[in-house]
Amino acid sequence: MGLTSKEARFKVAPDWIPPRIGLLDFTSIQENCMNALEKAFTVSFTLALLFHPHLALGSQKKPCLDLIRPLQDKKDKVEAQGGLWGVFERSDHLKSHSQEAMALDSKISEVLFTLKYLCKTRDGVPLNxxxxxxxxxxxxxxxxDFRKELxxxxxxxxxxxxWLKFAEGAAQNRTRQLEMDSIKDTIHGAESLINRYGKISDKALQSPDPNPVLPETRTLIEDISIFEKENPCMLKAFQEQSRIPFWDIDENHGGS
Known part of the structure; x- marks a missing residue:
C-alpha cells in the first residue's frame, strides 16, 4: 500500500541516525550558558547598587572599622593596667610624672575616636x-524669621x-566623600604611634628606670600632635568636629 504525501513527508528512513552532540560541542554550549548567567547577574547586581546604594555602603564601612580593631585591642591592653597613668602611678620613679602619662592616654583615645569617625562618615556626615x-x-x-525667633x-x-553657618556647613557635609585609600593610610600612620604607646607601657611595667620611658612619652605626645595637624584626614575630622557648637535651646539650662 502506498504512502500518502503527508505520511511520506514524516517517514523516517530506517538507516537514519540522530546527530550526536560531541563533548566539545557540549562544553561550548555550557560555557555560553555560564557566560549568559554571569552577564545577567552582573546587570542585576549593578542595578541593585544603583537603586539601593546602602547595600554597598554597609559592606564598605565594616571593613574600615575592622582595620581599627587591632589598634583598639592594643589600647585596651594598656587600659587594662589602668592606662599609662595607672602604670605610672604604681611606679615610685614615675608617679610624679603621671600627668604626662594621662596626657598620652588622652591623645591615644583621641586618635582612635577620630579614626572611627572617619570610617563612619566616609560617605557623608549625618546631621546632628x-x-x-x-x-x-x-x-x-x-x-x-527664624533668626528673629532665636x-x-x-x-x-x-x-x-x-548656628546658621554651622547648619549650612552640616548640610553640605551630608554628601562629602572620603577616599578609602586615604583613610587606610591614616590608619596605617596611627598604627605606628599606638605600637609605640604599647611599648612604653611595657617598659614602664618591666623596668623601674624612668630614663627611657619619660623621653619616649613626651616625644610620642609631640609626634601625635604633629600627625593630627599634618595628616589630611585627621585634620579634616578635627575641623568638622570643631565647628559643632555647644547648644541648649532652653535658656533655663544655660548653653550658647
Missing part, C-alpha cells in the same frame, strides 16, 4: 540634632550667626 533643628526651621519659616528666645547675634 542642632543642624536638624536649624535646617527644619529655616525651611519652614525662612532664615530671617533673638526673642534670648540668643545673642553672634550665637545665631554661628
Amino acid at each position: 540634632d542642632l543642624a536638624e533643628y536649624i535646617l527644619n526651621n529655616v525651611e519652614r519659616k525662612g532664615k530671617e 533673638g526673642v528666645l534670648g540668643k545673642p547675634k553672634e550665637v545665631i550667626d554661628k
Whole structure:
C-alpha cells in the first residue's frame, strides 16, 4: 500500500541516525550558558547598587572599622593596667610624672575616636540634632524669621550667626566623600604611634628606670600632635568636629 504525501513527508528512513552532540560541542554550549548567567547577574547586581546604594555602603564601612580593631585591642591592653597613668602611678620613679602619662592616654583615645569617625562618615556626615533643628526651621519659616525667633528666645547675634553657618556647613557635609585609600593610610600612620604607646607601657611595667620611658612619652605626645595637624584626614575630622557648637535651646539650662 502506498504512502500518502503527508505520511511520506514524516517517514523516517530506517538507516537514519540522530546527530550526536560531541563533548566539545557540549562544553561550548555550557560555557555560553555560564557566560549568559554571569552577564545577567552582573546587570542585576549593578542595578541593585544603583537603586539601593546602602547595600554597598554597609559592606564598605565594616571593613574600615575592622582595620581599627587591632589598634583598639592594643589600647585596651594598656587600659587594662589602668592606662599609662595607672602604670605610672604604681611606679615610685614615675608617679610624679603621671600627668604626662594621662596626657598620652588622652591623645591615644583621641586618635582612635577620630579614626572611627572617619570610617563612619566616609560617605557623608549625618546631621546632628542642632543642624536638624536649624535646617527644619529655616525651611519652614525662612532664615530671617527664624533668626528673629532665636533673638526673642534670648540668643545673642553672634550665637545665631554661628548656628546658621554651622547648619549650612552640616548640610553640605551630608554628601562629602572620603577616599578609602586615604583613610587606610591614616590608619596605617596611627598604627605606628599606638605600637609605640604599647611599648612604653611595657617598659614602664618591666623596668623601674624612668630614663627611657619619660623621653619616649613626651616625644610620642609631640609626634601625635604633629600627625593630627599634618595628616589630611585627621585634620579634616578635627575641623568638622570643631565647628559643632555647644547648644541648649532652653535658656533655663544655660548653653550658647
